[in-house]
Amino acid sequence: MDSSVIVVGAGPSGLTLAAELRLGGVDVVVLERLEEPSGESRGLGFTARTMELFDQRGLLPMFGDITISPAGHFGGIPLDYSVLPGAHFGARGIPQTRTEQVLGAWAASVGVEVRRGWTVVGLADDGARVEVTAQTPDGIRTLSCRYLVGCDGGHSTVRRLAGFDFPGTDATIEMFLADVAGCDLRARQIGERVPGGMVMSAPLREGVDRIIVCERGTPPRRRAEPPTFDEVADAWQRLTGDSIHGGDALWVSSFGDATRQVTHYRKGSVLLVGDAAHTHLPAGGQGLSVSVQDAMNLGWKLAAQVRGWAPEGLLDSYHAERHPAGARLLTNTQAQGLLYLSGAEIEPLRRVFAELMEFPEVGRHLAGMVSGLDLGYQVGDGGHPLLGRRVPPRELVGPRGRTGTVELLHAGRGVLIDLGGDADLQLSAKPWADRIDIISCVPAEPSDEGPLAGTTALLVRPDGYVAWAAPDGGALTDGLNRWFGAAA
Structure with missing residues (x-):
């Protein structure tokens, strides 16, 4: 191939x-x-x-x-x-x-x-x-x-x-988007509901603004090319009363609400x-x-x-x-x-x-x-609150000094984070060492509160979601077999 x-x-x-x-x-x-x-x-x-x-x-x-x-x-x-x-x-x-x-x-x-x-x-x-x-x-x-x-x-x-x-569902409206230079627009950053539609403008850099125009009652059109800036400027003027026709469009596009x-x-x-x-x-x-x-x-x-x-x-x-x-x-x-x-x-x-x-x-x-911070997946049985959730960003201290849950994922591999110094736990994960990194460390700032409170170990997938946790996460080997296959 x-x-x-x-x-x-x-x-x-x-x-x-x-x-x-x-x-x-x-x-x-x-x-x-x-x-x-x-x-x-x-x-x-x-x-x-x-x-x-x-x-x-x-x-x-x-x-x-x-x-x-x-x-x-x-x-x-x-x-x-x-x-x-x-x-x-x-x-x-x-x-x-x-x-x-x-x-x-x-x-x-x-x-x-x-x-x-x-x-x-x-x-x-x-x-x-x-x-x-x-x-x-x-x-x-x-x-x-x-x-x-x-x-x-x-x-x-x-x-x-x-x-x-x-x-x-197909689109029911057409909206315009453009980056425009030379218009000196006031900011409408969340978007401003006006009679007949919605307009938005936000500065991108000196002299350039991003604008969005939505005029109700304008059905979507099949286009082989992007809309012209005159179409955008006409719609802006109808909705706001202001003319931007003298501006210079860096690029223009259209989109709809198709779902x-x-x-x-x-x-x-x-x-x-x-x-x-x-x-x-x-x-x-x-x-x-x-x-x-x-x-x-x-x-x-x-x-x-x-x-x-x-x-x-x-x-x-x-x-x-x-x-x-x-x-x-x-x-x-x-x-x-x-x-x-x-x-x-x-x-x-x-x-x-x-x-x-x-x-x-x-x-x-x-x-x-x-x-996207509340997204969770069904990763297995167990009652630990972090199961299926993103691993919380936390600083850790290990044999090589300070690190963190974020840094441990830089290589794009799974990671077993042993927070309790459990040598037997680390040994049981050794057969998967070609697929996961095994790290022993402790939180940099121990606390009885926070997302790692009471947690003694985490198995984290390469995408940053917790696949197993201790205590109350079941057997580590079950999590390893489910997400990282049979032991080597």
Whole structure:
């Protein structure tokens, strides 16, 4: 075969997945139809959980100074993320182009090959291999692989060619997005509901603003090309009374509120990640983040499958864990769309919703949902509160000095963290040492409170979720067999 895995799409999810596969010891090729990055940045940051995932791979310093804030919104209604202990909305003001640069540099550093100018036009999965046909700068080429993964966005070619079911609802509105220079706009950062629709403007850098325009009653149009800036400026003037026609559009795009999700994230030897698997209204800036989380969940599992040590059902757990997460994303963005974009008839609901959000329990629920910090998986039997949850970021002290739960995951391997100095526990994990790191350490600041209180050991998956914990997490060997296969 030409490669064990072929990934289609060199956006954030495709680059993340490819790098994770390389960390897992798998050869991978990325095919990207664009000969150069587009330079467009629909996303302007990432949520708190995705920020943690980047930190778990040592990537955050590559972004430079990162601005975080506890302030956010749900459907245009202000939401304070500090209702979650130590939480925040996430990283703000980082253009998607910068995120792709960082992920591209990371992928290149671990040996990922990206072939640009390759447009997939056909595929065939016979159960033993997948053949991928692409139009390249040198003509038609066919490559073969064991697994093919579509990370090629909402209009996924892989999804269409492989015949995935993609039920949902079509767009009912069209919204414009543009980066505009020379307009001197006042900030409307959460978005401003005006008669006839919603407008948003936020400064990106000196002299450049990001604007979003939603004019109710404008049905979506089938477009072969992006909208013109005159269309955007006309809609802005109708809604605000202000003219931006004299500005200079750096780029213009349109999007809608179509909401769809594939019924299965895997079909034979073909899998889907990110927007290829789910499309939705981009409310709350969650799209890029959930796509990266999909990739982090799949990467180590697919690598285990290719390498031959995956336990039965591990690869299928990708769908079992991420399909519900995608469905929850679609539900919350649909709810936000109703609150945000509907007309005056929705005002009574907005007022009631705003009152409910004053209750700390409601605020914590919504903040956890949008940030991704409250996500949990069913990882096994046991009563420990951390089972299936993200490992809490905590400083630790071991034989080599200070470290942390985040640093221990930089290599993309599973980690057994022995917090109680249990030599027998460490010995029982030795047969899995080719797949997990075994670390003995203690919390840097011992405390009877906090998420590690009373915990004597943790088995953490490569994606940062706790697969076993002591006490009350069952037998360690059960957790190891379930998530890391049979002992060597």
